[in-house]
Amino acid sequence: MAHFVPRASFSLPGSIPKTYFLGHHHSGANAIKGILNTINLVIECRDVRLPLSTQNPKLESLVAGRQRLIVYTKSDLCTDSPAATHTLRGLYGADNVLFWDKHRPGTTGALLRKLKNSARAIDALTGLRIIVVGMPNVGKSTLLNALRSAASPEKKAKAAKTGDQAGVTRKVGTSVRIVDSEEKGGVSGGIYLLDTPGIFQPYVEDGETMIKVALAHGIKKGLIADEILVDYLLYRMNHWNPGLYSRYCEPTNDVNEFLTAVAKRDGKLKAGGAANWQEAAARVLSLWRIGKFGRYVLDDLSDEAIRAHQHLLVNPHLSQNQAKKLQREERRRARTGD
Ligand SMILES: Nc1nc2c(ncn2[C@@H]2O[C@H](COP(=O)(O)OP(=O)(O)OP(=O)(O)O)[C@@H](O)[C@H]2O)c(=O)[nH]1
Ligand SMILES: [Mg+2]
Known part of the structure; x- marks a missing residue:
């Protein structure tokens, strides 16, 4: 067989849209903006297969200056690129980045421990209030459900609807208690999580x-x-x-x-x-x-x-x-x- 030579570049068809910023992305972004001042920590989810392409400049400016944890989701789908995790940790500092896989309870446990530490550090009577943001379909609602059932295994029902398509979550959710308050064996004030709709970027560059x-x-x-x-x-x-x-x-x-x-x-x-x-x-x-x-x-x-x-x-x-x-x-x- 002749030596195979892959295409040097991909010729892009002219029909590819450069934007997908819909009405509910606009209203979702406004809703996030409206509640940010009640939030202690932002969890930003990005699809680990697209660590740069699922970084949204719109969200970036929205949450600038807030305490933020970046969760790279679906890490089961990038096991053939081992250097990627190293690079991404290096970009933000290992403490600010976590690689998550819904199939590996250990990754949810590690995140939960981090959140409990943050809750203890702020020690607020009102608890730690967290918002989960990110582009559509990166796994935000799945992450919320996983955290909730890891913290309270008796809660079997999902708190948030999930599905493999963009736009499953349409509105900012009501806050879901992930960890109880101290008197129930949890952390001071408890830990609360708010799910949000995936927000697309205003436009992509290419x-x-x-x-x-x-x-x-x-x-x-x-x-x-x-x-x-x-x-x-x-x-x-x-x-x-x-x-x-x-x-x-x-x-x-x-x-x-x-x-x-x-x-x-x-x-x-x-x-x-x-x-x-x-x-x-x-x-x-x-x-x-x-x-x-x-x-x-x-x-x-x-x-x-x-x-x-x-x-x-x-x-x-x-x-x-x-x-x-x-x-x-x-x-x-x-x-x-x-
Ligand atoms: N393989 C794999 N799939 C995942 C993982 N986390 C989430 N998914 C899948 O990704 C899809 C999207 O998950 P959702 O939680 O609905 O995503 P979302 O970010 O809430 O999406 P929107 O509400 O549409 O913005 C679902 O099919 C999940 O099962 C993961 O760690 N690994
Ligand atoms: Mg969702």
């Missing part, structure tokens, strides 16, 4: 970021066609390790060839036996989302890329007016469905 966020279900399904997402994933897999999909086909840069192989192997066929690319694409994406095509960080975490990202957070390419115009167009598109 189409590739939007594709990455779409892969992780951070925007509405279907906004970017599944076939485009699979093509991008194929491009990335070819750089990580083309063997990731060897059960389907030889290394290829041709998404149609890949999808045809998946369709044949996994029975995603139309009547008559032709490959159903749409169903094959959906299959590939759902397998990737459970780690079956590698558990890699999608963002570039080189020093240079991190510096460029931090620069853009402070100096965005688009003016506020240009961003607002894009948002208006996007809202109109969402309303009219075109």
Whole structure:
């Protein structure tokens, strides 16, 4: 077999939206702003596969100067990028960062211990009031439920609704008691957590970021066609390790060839036996989302890329007016469905 050469770059289709800032993101951001002065600690959740792309400049300015803990969620999905955790800890300081995985109770326990320490440090009669913020679908509500049931195993019912799509939580929740007050064996005043709706960024700087966020279900399904997402994933897999999909086909840069192989192997066929690319694409994406095509960080975490990202957070390419115009167009598109 000839030596396989992956594509050097991914050519972005022109149709990729650059904004997904919807009405409930706007009202959610205002609601968060309105209650921040009653809050002692901000937990900001970011998807560990997208540590930079799920850092939201809008939230950044909202919570600036507040005590903050960054929780990188879904760490079960980035085990193939071991250096990433080291880099991210280094960026913020190990004490301000935690890697969380809903399947590993130890990670929830570590977070709970941190929160109890913070509660003891402030020793307020009103307890420690925490708000959980982040981009859509990063796992905020799942984290709240996990903390609550770790602290009170007898509470079996979920306090917050969760689901693998953007926009499950629509409003700032009522505060949920995670840890009881001192007289019930907890910490002074107790620990309370407020869930919030995922807030999208006013706009993203490039189409590739939007594709990455779409892969992780951070925007509405279907906004970017599944076939485009699979093509991008194929491009990335070819750089990580083309063997990731060897059960389907030889290394290829041709998404149609890949999808045809998946369709044949996994029975995603139309009547008559032709490959159903749409169903094959959906299959590939759902397998990737459970780690079956590698558990890699999608963002570039080189020093240079991190510096460029931090620069853009402070100096965005688009003016506020240009961003607002894009948002208006996007809202109109969402309303009219075109
Ligand atoms: N693999 C994995 N999946 C997770 C983890 N945490 C959350 N999820 C999944 O991610 C999806 C989104 O979780 P939610 O808790 O609803 O996310 P959210 O941030 O509250 O989303 P919005 O309310 O839509 O903003 C769900 O399918 C969760 O099961 C994790 O640690 N690992
Ligand atoms: Mg939620």
